[in-house]
Amino acid sequence: VINEPEAPNLSQMIDFAQVEDVLHRAASAAAAVTLPFFRTPLAVENKWTRGFDPVTQADKQAETAVREIIAAAFPDHGIIGEEWAPKATQSAFNWIVDPIDGTRAFISGVPVWGTLIGLTHEGRAVAGLMAQPFTGEVFVSLPDKAEYLHGGKAMPLRTSPVTDLSAAKLTTTTPDLFRMPEVQPVWDAFWPQVLQTRYGLDCYGYCLLALGQIDLVVEAGLKDVDIAPLIPIIENAGGVITTWDGGRAEAGGNCLASANPQLHRKALAALQSR
Amino acid sequence: VINEPEAPNLSQMIDFAQVEDVLHRAASAAAAVTLPFFRTPLAVENKWTRGFDPVTQADKQAETAVREIIAAAFPDHGIIGEEWAPKATQSAFNWIVDPIDGTRAFISGVPVWGTLIGLTHEGRAVAGLMAQPFTGEVFVSLPDKAEYLHGGKAMPLRTSPVTDLSAAKLTTTTPDLFRMPEVQPVWDAFWPQVLQTRYGLDCYGYCLLALGQIDLVVEAGLKDVDIAPLIPIIENAGGVITTWDGGRAEAGGNCLASANPQLHRKALAALQSR
Numbered sequence: 001v002i003n004e005p006e007a008p009n010l011s012q013m014i015d016f017a018q019v020e021d022v023l024h025r026a027a028s029a030a031a032a033v034t035l036p037f038f039r040t041p042l043a044v045e046n047k048w049t050r051g052f053d054p055v056t057q058a059d060k061q062a063e064t065a066v067r068e069i070i071a072a073a074f075p076d077h078g079i080i081g082e083e084w085a086p087k088a089t090q091s092a093f094n095w096i097v098d099p100i101d102g103t104r105a106f107i108s109g110v111p112v113w114g115t116l117i118g119l120t121h122e123g124r125a126v127a128g129l130m131a132q133p134f135t136g137e138v139f140v141s142l143p144d145k146a147e148y149l150h151g152g153k154a155m156p157l158r159t160s161p162v163t164d165l166s167a168a169k170l171t172t173t174t175p176d177l178f179r180m181p182e183v184q185p186v187w188d189a190f191w192p193q194v195l196q197t198r199y200g201l202d203c204y205g206y207c208l209l210a211l212g213q214i215d216l217v218v219e220a221g222l223k224d225v226d227i228a229p230l231i232p233i234i235e236n237a238g239g240v241i242t243t244w245d246g247g248r249a250e251a252g253g254n255c256l257a258s259a260n261p262q263l264h265r266k267a268l269a270a271l272q273s274r
Numbered sequence: 275v276i277n278e279p280e281a282p283n284l285s286q287m288i289d290f291a292q293v294e295d296v297l298h299r300a301a302s303a304a305a306a307v308t309l310p311f312f313r314t315p316l317a318v319e320n321k322w323t324r325g326f327d328p329v330t331q332a333d334k335q336a337e338t339a340v341r342e343i344i345a346a347a348f349p350d351h352g353i354i355g356e357e358w359a360p361k362a363t364q365s366a367f368n369w370i371v372d373p374i375d376g377t378r379a380f381i382s383g384v385p386v387w388g389t390l391i392g393l394t395h396e397g398r399a400v401a402g403l404m405a406q407p408f409t410g411e412v413f414v415s416l417p418d419k420a421e422y423l424h425g426g427k428a429m430p431l432r433t434s435p436v437t438d439l440s441a442a443k444l445t446t447t448t449p450d451l452f453r454m455p456e457v458q459p460v461w462d463a464f465w466p467q468v469l470q471t472r473y474g475l476d477c478y479g480y481c482l483l484a485l486g487q488i489d490l491v492v493e494a495g496l497k498d499v500d501i502a503p504l505i506p507i508i509e510n511a512g513g514v515i516t517t518w519d520g521g522r523a524e525a526g527g528n529c530l531a532s533a534n535p536q537l538h539r540k541a542l543a544a545l546q547s548r
Contacts (some may be wrong), residue, residue: 039487108443108472109487111409112384135385135409169382174473175449198382199448200474213313213383 031133062099102202118229128229146236157237210237222252305407336373376476392503420510431511484511496526
């Protein structure tokens, strides 16, 4: 998984040491904006007319800070963010930014939200970072590594060896994700097959999968910014992530992440059996 | 709430400075056991025959460590714990211990589990502590205070001023709690009335309520050790916690915690309207 055929070519096109530096500096800049807002009263806007999707001032300011650092380092790259209009360029490289993935966790004081920053090349995720500033955790992946940083220490990310659904720990953000006619019956048939189902983790769930603590993440209706930065973290830790029909997950939609290819085959089959 | 009529008498019966010291020392002793197990492979036992209720080695060893500290300081007090048989005495004081509340969160690597230690007098909770060792957070209450400790700083706990259900942020551990015939319809009618529902927090949800970040916690089928240590934290932060029929919550069962008395009245009425 780590040494895919295209990786050598990519390294001639871009300096991944610089990419890594930008990921970390951008995450720090985002944290400097988000942390002072965490667990304080916030001006919450309503993004949706039909529901409650809080978008905070912290969200917008953090994305601005991240964009400035990316644009200064890679001025010709495109940038796609959760909060502001896309910066389209001629480059095959695009940065994907979700300054606060899990804004509902954020406004509820739960430290499982994260800042997501990823890099795609011709639409394929090649590097990514998730940072949780309150716990001080960083999950980062580049073509040659996937690392967990905490308390001044770095350790390699490695997914679990669980290969059976009946032994798998599953997480998803909320059962509300599946309240769509074409999705609800699939979810209802799937979750009773696993050992344990937990809710409420947003991006943190995928990172716990990369850390070997969670075996499956099943979600529906994701946006590109929700998932693209997490793909290299999952894949370079030994995991697999695809859409429910087995395709690449960079564009979001209904996604399945698994700790290893064997478990992924079984989980995909179970999702597709209806 | 803080100065209840019985408090002056209680202070003549027990040294609350010693209680506070024991709470903190016991939590530290528990953390020394639990943290080295967190996010490592664990010997998981099955406590239930019908379901999956993981109880770890960490759970049992941590309770032993807590019991030793309590017994040394207050040898005549009773101790009721999650993992070992109760220590019954003639004392009106009983300590309530749940070494790892949220063992499913624990074995999934999610830092929202906690060590709960509480003190009851004639069945009424009078002091309590919740500690989350990975984030380094401690929530503690004695008759004259409710405090949040993090990063070497202490701040008073204070619940939110939200008084309307439609503006309230609700949390509960999992929707699976409500899968009982007499409970499911109550929950199904209740949760759509609030602003936002989140799952997956265990004891951490009650502490976020005390911190003013969550407005309501609704749970069903709790045990005494799940809730008694949290009651003083909630009450001395300005919140209210009762069973769904408005009684004291020390024995567990179906419980409702609210940020303030006005919100509690509305939430109780909504729960009882069916």
